[in-house]
Amino acid sequence: MNARNRRAAIAVGATVLATSLAACGGGGGAADGGTVEIEFLTQDGGTSVPLAEAMIEAFQTANPDVVVKLQTQPGGTEGDNLTKTKLSTQEMSDVFTYNSGSLLQALNPDQTLVPLSDQPWVGDLSEDFAQVVSTPNGLYGAPVGTSRVGAVMYNRALYEELGLEVPTSWSEFMANNETIAAEAPDVAPIIQTYGDTWTSQLFVLGDFANVQSADPQWAAEYTAGNRSYAEEPGLAGFRHQQEAFEADLFNEDFPSATFENGLRMLAEGEGAHYPMLTDSISTIQQNNPDAVDDIGVFALPADDAANTAITVWQPNAIYIPSTTEDEKLEAAKRFVTFFNSPEGCAVQSEVLVPGGPFVTSACPAPEDAPPIIADIQEYFDSGATTPALEFLSPIKGPNLENITVAVGSGITSAADGAAQYDEDVRKQAQQLGLEGW
């Protein structure tokens, strides 16, 4: 989720970036005799930096004896490799943000991180989140931001205008698309944006909740090497992407359009559906604030409506490496605690537009939440949610985004693409040294 998440953030922060970053060196000047200085590492650009700055400012006001210095590093796979290298060479900053779930497990937290199970905020965490920042030996991270879902973001105004209903099965969804194509020829039924290749994965990754509904053992069996994407129900995501391409439902410029273009199209009603992560609502808030109330979300529909569920991504988390010691460790723990204090929550709600529910009861749902949040809440209320595969299994092939671009551009068939991805996953599993591969 790493790259997606970060780039969503980058888009949001783009306009803020030039000004806010220039100012970011300012905070560190107050160091004097009685203070502890700690280093906080976060990912480059986007909301993560403005959030970090706002957090640091609020924290330092409340804790004048601690000085927090902000460090950033690039995102994506490069950032993952850097994080691993920094941890194994013991050069990690005193406190840092990183993904939860399988990417966290790959850091070998029992050896490299400080367990935080005894911290006061742990009891407030949702069970789902606690799970993805824990090993059998302890809990290591506190949430940063909200959870979000990977599903179909759609233009409600357009739905109203055309009198459409939210679809619950794939055939209903395709019928809606046909209606849109017939009655609003200027509107792209489905937005795809392969200029940013990562956006192409949603058909597959967002379909995972449906896979798991059809076969509740899928994730576990998949990790053990007994399930594959080349077979149903795993294949469905690839197959749907191919069907959508073949039905000519995409925006004309899908091969080169970018993530930001896609959100603009959705917000301005040039496109009806955009399979995407809901935290991108922040970008819409930034660029098309008037459209936020027009945007809703529904789960990527399964072939069988009974299986349709929504796929949930847990937020990133903030961690302390085991190289942080003594008074720095104390200060770092206070900083982490601050993230989930009422003041910290207030800062988060102010800087971020929530893309889903908070995962800690310490942070109340904001009152002026956009309608998309209500849509998501319905799925939570009815229990039709499943964590994304990367939170249930340590394996994610690195080439999925290229494969889904190929499938979504008609270069590769769904079956071939799924088989290629299985091979990609096999390499990853072997590299991780998992049993059964």
Next chain:
Amino acid sequence: MRARRVRGVVVGAVAVLVSVVVFLVPFAFILVTAAKTAEEASLLSFSLPSEWALWDNLVAVLTTRDGVVVRAFVNSTILTVASVALMVVVAAMVGYVLQRRSSRWNPVVNFFVLAGLIVPPAVVPTIWVLQTIGLFKTIPGMVLINATFGLSFCVLLFRAFVSTVPRELDEAAIIDGAGPMRLFFTVVLPLLKPVVITVVVVQAVAVFNDFTGPLYFLPGDENATVQLTLYNFQSQVLSQWNLLFMDILLITLPPLVMYIFFNRQIVAGMTSGAVKG
């Protein structure tokens, strides 16, 4: 005769016209986009900016992300100067002895020089070596890598040029009592000045423009070079094409300046090195 001259004018004029479209328009596009406001630049049209924002964009690029572009220029400069200096001295020593002394080792050395030109470097094992000796992700490590990868080219140039320095000069110096070091550094090297300039200019441009090397061997924000920052800029200044192209413009300027001042040496280096290779 007149017909020929007319033909020369006509063909030349056509060639100039074509060259403007094919070669100058892209650079003009960089320039005008770098001078536009963000909104205007986002149209990506080839037109004069309605409002010149060259200076504002320059300031914006230089201050973005805590002045990362400025740091990158400093890093790239250090990297270029150190790499080229090292490469010139050690390669000149090799080229000199290789040309002056014929021994049974010469074919072996020549073979390695050619291998160095042709064989693609093994990337990850090189990282492994750098990590083993503690130079991974450091400027000194990158300098050594650059010097190594540039060696073959420089040796070829130096070997070719040393043959134009008369041996009588060596002998005169030896009779004057010069040792090998003094002979090389105070007698021969100064005479190699033209080729040294060529090597310096050509390799400086190569090191400055190198993207793959820093991408693999110098990751991390602190050590970013101009090419890396430009590459990362793509995702960081989303839809601020004016800033992206301002960065391209900035990165294009040093080679342009080099080219204006050292046109002849660059051309000589590129062709002679090439012919030998």
Next chain:
Amino acid sequence: MASTTTSAARVAALPRATRLEEPPGHGRGGIRTMYPSWFYLPAGALYVVFFAVPTFASFYFALTRWTLFDVEFIGLDNFVQFFQEPQLVQGFVNTFFYGFVTSALKVVLGLALGLLLTSQIIARGYLRSVVFFPVLVSTIGIGITFKVLLDPFGGLVNESLAALGITGPGWLTDPAWALFSVALIDVWKGVGIATLIYIAGLVAIPQEYYEAARVDGATSWQLFRRITLPLVRPATATVVVLSLIGGLRSFELIWATTRGGPGFTSDVIASVIYKQYQAGFYGLSTAGNVVLFVVVTAIMIPVSILLNRKEVDR
């Protein structure tokens, strides 16, 4: 530079003091000491540590599953993988296509431009400069610029074509065009070197040959075919060798424009190596390096022998 030289000279002054006493070297031994083998040492050390060792190590690491910290020997699995996965095979095929297309175009266009720029036309100096300048510009900068210019929607190239009534393709986004388009950009950037080499070769052809042939009534085509083409053969050899070395190893331009996409349609071995590296598959990435090594040497050795032999034969 200057300071390096002087301090080195100062160091050199030390051993000289003792040697001054001896009679100046003569005979073979004297030459030996005046051109000492240890002059090879600094360069040799760099070469061995940062080039030879990694190259040899790559033959071992290519047979392993490797995380930089742990090595597990797995035999030829990586190579099997390399030639099994369609995306990797495609990268392999694309590498040949890319190397061939760029070399061929650079030879043809380089020779044409060389002929043009050695003929009696106006503005030769300007034309030479402008054709050569892209060679010196950052590949990344050029890649990004062309990505914008070649954008199928609103990019300058297709807009201009549309004004002429032509619908341009999705240069970098259409799977059928992507690799070829990158090759074209490569030629745009690199044709300046080929042109320069051809100019040097053409200028070296004695004018008398042409004059004599003209007296015999040869046509322009015959002059080109019988005199120019054979006599610029060394230049052609150089251009081919250089373009192939560059083309087969090409990475930066592809990475700056398509990153191997859409899908895997413009992947070459070098971009596959990088992707595997990025994904942490160090063994597989190194295997890719070995494959590239074999491809480059397997092509370059016969090509250089062939081109050089013919030249000697004449």
